[in-house]
Amino acid sequence: EVEEMLSQASSQMFESKRLQCGWQLPMRGLVELDSTLSVHLEEEGVVLSLELREIAQQRKADREVHQADLTHANKELLRNLAHEIKNPLGGVRGAAQLLDRELPSDELREYTQVIIKEADRLQGLVDQMLAPHRRLRVMESVNIHEVCERVRSLMLAEFPSGLVIKRDYDISIPDLRGDREQLIQVVLNVVRNAAEALTGEGEIVLCSRIARQVTISKKRCRLALDLHVIDNGPGIPEELRERVFYPLVSGRPQGHGLGLTLAQSYVHQHGGLIDVESRPGRTDFLIRIPIESGGVTS
Known part of the structure; x- marks a missing residue:
């Protein structure tokens, strides 16, 4: 032809x-x-x-551009949502505290304590939604494997039995410039998402590689970090795969749907991208971040 x-x-x-x-x-x-x-x-x-x-x-380049637009929209949605929730939530908690003092029995006060505890839990979620816009980033040289080891120790403590986290590191990867706490939160959110999806004795692999001459959101990058978080769980349901980074989207009844959204926001602030490929028995989250001077966007 x-x-x-x-x-x-x-x-x-x-x-x-x-x-x-x-x-x-x-x-x-x-x-x-x-x-x-x-x-x-x-x-x-x-x-x-x-x-x-x-x-x-x-298609991949188009998907990256779409993801960048989605990240910006998500940030605005999270900010607006958090502000809309914050003030009424404070009123609900305050009213529950006043009611708690007036109730005559401990049995009835158990109900107000439930309201107060749930209000505190929601306040924590609101703080997470506002955190990316409140906290100033601290840029420094970061070893990604130190980040991974920190996350690994936290997750093994959180899931003491049945969870295996293997490492497949390329130790030649140079340090990248970034916010250490944000990068820890990125990896922690993705690994926790994988761990919560596993059933029975699950396995997660942290795999680091160098990517050369790649394009991230239409910007050519000579050298980048590729961090894969791979699990052998049931996979992401097909109807959720395109929306997995949307806020308040979760495949679990107890999930709040913010962890991956926040991870995407932090990665985007580092000039990177986060993507996922999933099928039953294997889900692979790719975190790609530039390793070069000036690779971080504001």
């Missing part, structure tokens, strides 16, 4: 033509390509230019 398009270009004049086709490559097999043929008139004659772009890479 491409040969036919080139043949037509030699006998017909047109500005450009576009074609999707498959090319057989020696090392990769059949690859889907988006081909654009342009015809230009120059002094020396007709000049043909053929641009080939792998469709999978284009």
Whole structure:
């Protein structure tokens, strides 16, 4: 089809033509390509230019741009939602405290204590939603494996039986510049999400690799960290996969749907991306962050 398009270009004049086709490559097999043929008139004659772009890479780039837009929308939604909840929540808690003092029996006061405790729990969620906009980031040199080891120790303490967290580190990865506490929270939220999804004796793998010459949100990056959090759980339900980073979306009845949203927000603040591939028996969260001076966005 491409040969036919080139043949037509030699006998017909047109500005450009576009074609999707498959090319057989020696090392990769059949690859889907988006081909654009342009015809230009120059002094020396007709000049043909053929641009080939792998469709999978284009789709990935489009997904990264969409994710960046989604992150911005999520941040605004979280901020507005937190402010809308904060004031009424304080009123509910205060009224419950006043009622608690007036009730004649401990049995009745148990109900007001439930209200107060739930109000405190919701206040904690509100603080999490507002945290990215309140706290100033502290930028420093961060070893990602120290971050992973901190998270690993926290999670093994939280899930003392049945959880296995393996490491597959590339120890040659250089330090990146970032906010240590935010990066710990990113990895912690993703690992906790994986651990809570596991049934029985589950396994999580923390895998670090170097990525070279990659594009993140239309910006070319010479060197980046790829941190994979892989679990062998049931996988993310198909109807949730496209919305897994949306706020208040969770596949568990007890989940509040904020952990992955906050993780995405923190990663985006570091100029990176977070993505997921999931099927039954394997879910792989990819955290990709630039390792270079000036790689962090405000």
